[in-house]
Amino acid sequence: MDYGQSLLITLPEIILSIGGLVLLLVAAWSGAKATRAVSISAVALLVAAGVATLCYTGDAFGALYSGDQFSDFGHVLIYIAAAISLMIAPRFFQRAGLARAEYPILILYACVGMGMMVSATDFLTLYIGLELNSLAAYVLASFLRTDERSAEAGLKYFVLGALASGILLFGMSLVYGFTGSTSFVAVLGSLGGGMETGALFGIVFVLAGLAFKISAVPFHMWTPDVYEGAPTPVTAFFASAPKVAATALTVRVAVDAFGTQTLAWQQIIIFIALASIILGGVAAIGQTNLKRLLAYSSINNIGFLLIGLAAGTQEGISAVLVYLSIYVAMTLGSFACIMQLRGPDGEPREELSDIAGLSQTNKGLALAMAIFMFSLAGIPPLFGFWGKVVVFDAAIGAGLLPLAVIGIAASVIGAFYYIKIVKLMYFDESRTVLQTGDGKALAWIGAIMALLVSPLGYFSIPLLGGFANNAASALF
Amino acid sequence: MSDIGFPILSLLLAVPLVGAAVCLFVGASAARLVALLATLINFVIGIVLWASYDPAGAQWQFVERADIFGPFSYALGIDGIALMLIMLTVFLMPICIGASWNAIAKRVPEYMSAFLFMETLVIGVFAAQDIFLFYIFFEAGLIPMYLIIGIWGGQDRIYAAYKFFLYTLLGSVLMLIAILWMVRAAGTAAIPELMVYDFAPQAQTWLWLAFFASFAVKMPMWPVHTWLPDAHVQAPTAGSVILAGVLLKLGGYGMLRFSLPMFPEASAQFMWLIFGLSMVAVVYTSLVALVQQDMKKLIAYSSVAHMAIVTVGLFAFNQQGLEGSIILMLSHGLVSGALFLCVGVVYDRLHTREISRYGGLSINMPTYAVFFLLFTMASIGLPGTSGFVGEFLALAGTYQASTWAALICTTGIILGAAYSLYLYRRVAFGEQKNVDAAAMSDLSMRELWLLAPLAGAALWMGIYPESFLQPIRRDVSMIVERIDRAKPASDSQLVENVGWTERFRTVREEHHENTAAGGAH
Numbered sequence: 001m002d003y004g005q006s007l008l009i010t011l012p013e014i015i016l017s018i019g020g021l022v023l024l025l026v027a028a029w030s031g032a033k034a035t036r037a038v039s040i041s042a043v044a045l046l047v048a049a050g051v052a053t054l055c056y057t058g059d060a061f062g063a064l065y066s067g068d069q070f071s072d073f074g075h076v077l078i079y080i081a082a083a084i085s086l087m088i089a090p091r092f093f094q095r096a097g098l099a100r101a102e103y104p105i106l107i108l109y110a111c112v113g114m115g116m117m118v119s120a121t122d123f124l125t126l127y128i129g130l131e132l133n134s135l136a137a138y139v140l141a142s143f144l145r146t147d148e149r150s151a152e153a154g155l156k157y158f159v160l161g162a163l164a165s166g167i168l169l170f171g172m173s174l175v176y177g178f179t180g181s182t183s184f185v186a187v188l189g190s191l192g193g194g195m196e197t198g199a200l201f202g203i204v205f206v207l208a209g210l211a212f213k214i215s216a217v218p219f220h221m222w223t224p225d226v227y228e229g230a231p232t233p234v235t236a237f238f239a240s241a242p243k244v245a246a247t248a249l250t251v252r253v254a255v256d257a258f259g260t261q262t263l264a265w266q267q268i269i270i271f272i273a274l275a276s277i278i279l280g281g282v283a284a285i286g287q288t289n290l291k292r293l294l295a296y297s298s299i300n301n302i303g304f305l306l307i308g309l310a311a312g313t314q315e316g317i318s319a320v321l322v323y324l325s326i327y328v329a330m331t332l333g334s335f336a337c338i339m340q341l342r343g344p345d346g347e348p349r350e351e352l353s354d355i356a357g358l359s360q361t362n363k364g365l366a367l368a369m370a371i372f373m374f375s376l377a378g379i380p381p382l383f384g385f386w387g388k389v390v391v392f393d394a395a396i397g398a399g400l401l402p403l404a405v406i407g408i409a410a411s412v413i414g415a416f417y418y419i420k421i422v423k424l425m426y427f428d429e430s431r432t433v434l435q436t437g438d439g440k441a442l443a444w445i446g447a448i449m450a451l452l453v454s455p456l457g458y459f460s461i462p463l464l465g466g467f468a469n470n471a472a473s474a475l476f
Numbered sequence: 477m478s479d480i481g482f483p484i485l486s487l488l489l490a491v492p493l494v495g496a497a498v499c500l501f502v503g504a505s506a507a508r509l510v511a512l513l514a515t516l517i518n519f520v521i522g523i524v525l526w527a528s529y530d531p532a533g534a535q536w537q538f539v540e541r542a543d544i545f546g547p548f549s550y551a552l553g554i555d556g557i558a559l560m561l562i563m564l565t566v567f568l569m570p571i572c573i574g575a576s577w578n579a580i581a582k583r584v585p586e587y588m589s590a591f592l593f594m595e596t597l598v599i600g601v602f603a604a605q606d607i608f609l610f611y612i613f614f615e616a617g618l619i620p621m622y623l624i625i626g627i628w629g630g631q632d633r634i635y636a637a638y639k640f641f642l643y644t645l646l647g648s649v650l651m652l653i654a655i656l657w658m659v660r661a662a663g664t665a666a667i668p669e670l671m672v673y674d675f676a677p678q679a680q681t682w683l684w685l686a687f688f689a690s691f692a693v694k695m696p697m698w699p700v701h702t703w704l705p706d707a708h709v710q711a712p713t714a715g716s717v718i719l720a721g722v723l724l725k726l727g728g729y730g731m732l733r734f735s736l737p738m739f740p741e742a743s744a745q746f747m748w749l750i751f752g753l754s755m756v757a758v759v760y761t762s763l764v765a766l767v768q769q770d771m772k773k774l775i776a777y778s779s780v781a782h783m784a785i786v787t788v789g790l791f792a793f794n795q796q797g798l799e800g801s802i803i804l805m806l807s808h809g810l811v812s813g814a815l816f817l818c819v820g821v822v823y824d825r826l827h828t829r830e831i832s833r834y835g836g837l838s839i840n841m842p843t844y845a846v847f848f849l850l851f852t853m854a855s856i857g858l859p860g861t862s863g864f865v866g867e868f869l870a871l872a873g874t875y876q877a878s879t880w881a882a883l884i885c886t887t888g889i890i891l892g893a894a895y896s897l898y899l900y901r902r903v904a905f906g907e908q909k910n911v912d913a914a915a916m917s918d919l920s921m922r923e924l925w926l927l928a929p930l931a932g933a934a935l936w937m938g939i940y941p942e943s944f945l946q947p948i949r950r951d952v953s954m955i956v957e958r959i960d961r962a963k964p965a966s967d968s969q970l971v972e973n974v975g976w977t978e979r980f981r982t983v984r985e986e987h988h989e990n991t992a993a994g995g996a997h
Contacts, residue, residue: 380612393656408649415645427626427634461546
């Protein structure tokens with residue numbers, strides 16, 4: 001084993017870990033004063049880690065960690081999402097009186113964990129990455145200590161997360177017991193020639209644990225509460241980066257470890273995909289809180305992502321990655337818009353009724369929000385449409401025509417509440433005058449994301465599709 | 477690229493799009509001017525387009541293509557059918573802007589912007605040569621129309637907007653799946669290539685149904701027509717004009733471009749489904765129109781009835797039926813658009829669409845009454861107006877396919893005369909029993925300028941339809957040729973194809989002989 005090479009391949013994780021430790025020391029000594037500097041350094045570290053990811057490829061530490069193109073794609077997307085979550089946060093925490101340096105540092109550690117998740121080629125690496133990410137996430141969810149809802153969110157996330165980790169671990173131990181290895185390659189090999197019932201149980205439990213992490217139905221219950229209770233920048237983070245990591249991880253496990261037993265997991269994935277699309281659509285209709293609504297929207301979107309995975313082909317995986325990229329842009333943009341809503345007292349507003357008549361008080365914000373909503377609904381010419389096209393195309397290519405038909409018909413349910421938000425902003429009269437706009441960072445991020453998902457996004461199809469294809473080909 | 481050296485179709489798309497962007501950044505009166513200017517420029521470009529279209533030239537003209545989107549390309553090009561529908565669009569658009577000149581007072585820049593955006597999308601649908609590009613334009617129209625109905629509509633606008641959006645979305649997403657499947661099977665996304673690709677008959681059945689789900693809603697066909705009356709009643713006048721004039725044509729265009737040439741066997745298989753639904757629609761919606769108290773609703777139901785005649789004509793599998801359907805679509809675009817404008821004129825004065833609130837308008841509004849009469853007659857299909865040409869040809873084509881379908885659909889003409897004349901009598905004739913209605917002023921100069929071009933076009937199409945038939949003839953005959961192999965048997969017993977003059981001569985000679993024989997007796 002060549003340690004030098006292995007260290008270079010894991011360089012992004014090393015940069016972030018050591019950088020995080022240094023920043024922690026800085027924060028410990030200089031207190032809240034250093035918050036700004038720490039945030040900026042954290043973004044710089046993410047950029048450095050991103051560059052390091054792209055520089056080295058190959059397997060590290062035996063077959064524990066892989067720096068292939070698939071993991072590069074995941075890393076870069078995660079770092080971008082994390083950096084944006086850092087940029088939109090400062091004002092929010094300042095107003096809450098909790099502008100602390102721990103926030104950027106926790107995000108960095110979550111990123112280390114997520115990086116390991118997308119690169120894991122062994123169940124042990126997978127578990128360590130997952131737990132590292134989750135521990136940081138539990139703290140982040142309850143970051144607003146003074147807020148009961150935030151504390152509740154953190155606790156709920158922790159308890160249910162621990163349960164899911166237990167399920168996952170149990171599944172992993174079954175798989176290990178029946179195949180004799182934790183390495184994906186070895187598992188793939190030994191599942192190749194037929195499978196015992198125990199191993200099937202293992203696969204089911206592993207997928208159930210992972211379904212919890214990506215908040216797919218029926219393991220989605222924590223999502224709305226955590227999204228609503230967590231501080232909004234943290235919710236934006238939860239909805240983007242960890243989703244990328246957990247989805248990429250699920251894809252890798254399904255293809256690299258269980259790829260010889262496609263039929264065993266395909267029907268599970270098909271079921272949770274359709275259940276997520278339908279429940280994510282139906283349950284969102286009655287919501288009155290914007291963050292809760294977006295939580296259901298994320299469940300809904302996970303359903304579409306899983307359709308690409310259900311296809312199980314290289315094309316399907318590539319579609320998943322394209323969809324993920326577009327989804328990250330849409331969801332971060334929506335949160336950047338929501339964070340700009342504040343009542344006359346300056347407090348953040350997040351109720352649906354608060355955005356009534358927004359198009360008259362703040363045209364730009366309403367337009368951006370409308371773009372995100374139509375895009376999430378998958379209405380052309382917005383770019384969200386393209387994400388749907390590629391996943392459904394992959395499903396059709398894999399011969400899953402009934403899945404595609406049911407999935408797309410169910411997407412109309414989701415469209416209802418997206419256009420309801422547009423209705424509130426454009427058709428209704430405003431009741432409360434909101435102060436909108438909260439610093440340049442939010443406005444810029446909202447605007448950039450809106451441009452990305454606007455029809456201009458179509459020009460990026462050759463580029464994005466090329467990257468996604470390369471990444472997907474690394475798995476096959 | 478056939479004739480002119482620059483990408484004229486892209487220009488046609490770009491002008492309203494730029495106008496839409498500009499509108500968002502200017503005030504109300506400037507936005508009106510920008511919108512009018514943009515639509516007029518587009519009209520002029522449209523005339524250039526028509527003038528330089530060569531009916532005997534290549535099937536697809538003004539072709540542009542750029543592979544900038546990866547799996548699908550930006551490919552434009554038109555044939556005669558698309559040309560005529562684009563002309564209809566660019567002709568109606570300035571009129572719509574004019575109709576909303578004073579009627580829309582709130583949020584004018586956004587309104588104008590939505591309309592211009594709409595124009596780009598509709599022209600895009602007719603001009604797209606890549607099936608994905610087509611779908612993007614086709615679906616995207618939902619967004620501006622949703623906003624137009626929802627923001628500037630009447631009392632129940634929100635319900636109507638939701639209904640419009642979700643109905644049409646559900647119809648279209650199934651089509652998307654079919655499109656994805658087709659592109660895989662045929663290995664191309666180019667519409668001209670798909671039009672000559674032979675899909676397996678079994679697959680055609682499903683594909684046809686998926687496309688039908690979308691087009692039937694857009695058309696709209698009975699029983700999925702119910703969004704239309706709601707949307708029409710709630711939309712502002714210009715919204716109704718564009719909805720009836722252009723958007724309803726998307727369904728018919730889709731059937732012409734996709735259902736018939738791409739799935740001939742399935743079209744034949746489902747001919748009776750179309751005929752059945754259309755026959756029900758013609759009779760049922762005409763009867764419903766007869767009892768309406770709301771003018772807009774009445775015209776909306778009459779639209780459904782007219783569109784049903786379009787669909788039977790389309791599926792008659794012969795030249796006359798198809799030509800008649802296309803002409804009827806164009807005619808309906810002009811006439812129903814004009815009728816909605818006529819309603820808008822009185823609505824702007826009295827702010828009600830209830831028929832009983834009017835009466836005797838021919839006394840105080842004589843010019844208005846003349847125009848209204850002309851358009852009513854055109855809607856009925858009086859010879860000399862555009863409606864006659866379309867309905868006659870479509871029904872003559874239908875007769876060749878099925879005498880029963882022709883018989884039942886023709887009753888629609890009679891019922892159409894009934895509800896149209898009944899409407900006209902209650903609004904324009906009779907006593908002036910409402911004082912406020914009797915005090916209304918006649919057409920203003922602006923309104924005259926909106927209605928006069930429509931009247932001119934409707935008469936032109938009625939008196940010399942050859943101008944409109946000539947560009948589409950070759951394209952229609954290509955479709956007929958393509959679908960001929962699947963042509964279902966018909967029950968009509970047509971005489972041998974003898975030329976008219978010859979037949980006339982034979983009859984006369986027989987007559988002569990008879991009289992001669994009688995004389996010798």
